Amino acid sequence: MRKHKALRYKIIAAIVCSIIISVLISLIPHFFRNTYTVIISSKQIEKKSKNKTIYLIYTQMDNGTVKVFKNINSFPELKFNSQDIYGGLRINRKYKIRAYGLRIPLLSSYENIVKVQAVKPYNQWQ
The missing domain is CATH 2.40.50.140 (Nucleic acid-binding proteins)
Incomplete structure (x- = not known):
C-alpha cells in the first residue's frame, strides 16, 4: 500500500513539474x-x-x-x-x-x- 502511495506522489510531482516547465518555456520569449x-x-x-x-x-x-x-x-x-x-x-x-x-x-x-x-x-x- 505504501509503495502505491509513493508512486502516486511521484507521478503527481512529475505532472506538476512538466506543467510548470512548459509554462516557463512558453513565457521565455517575452523576456527578450x-x-x-x-x-x-x-x-x-x-x-x-x-x-x-x-x-x-x-x-x-x-x-x-x-x-x-x-x-x-x-x-x-x-x-x-x-x-x-x-x-x-x-x-x-x-x-x-x-x-x-x-x-x-x-x-x-x-x-x-x-x-x-x-x-x-x-x-x-x-
Missing part, C-alpha cells in the same frame, strides 16, 4: 524585447489552421539587413489587434517596431510585433 526602425518591404498572410493566422512582415533595417517579424495576437501581452496592425502597415514606409521573442531559423521562429509607430505621421507621407 527589442525596438527596431525599419522600412516595410513586404507582407504575407499564412494560415496554419482554421483558427490561427500568422501575418509575416518583411522589413529592411537602416543598415540594409533584412528582418522578418510575425504579427499574431498574444494573450500574455494582451495584444488582440494583429489584424489591425497588419492592415495599417504600408509598404516602403518607415516604422518603429517594438517586438519580443527570439529569431530561431531552424524552428521558423520570429519575433512578434507588439507595437508599431510610423516614423513620419500619415499626413506627411507622399
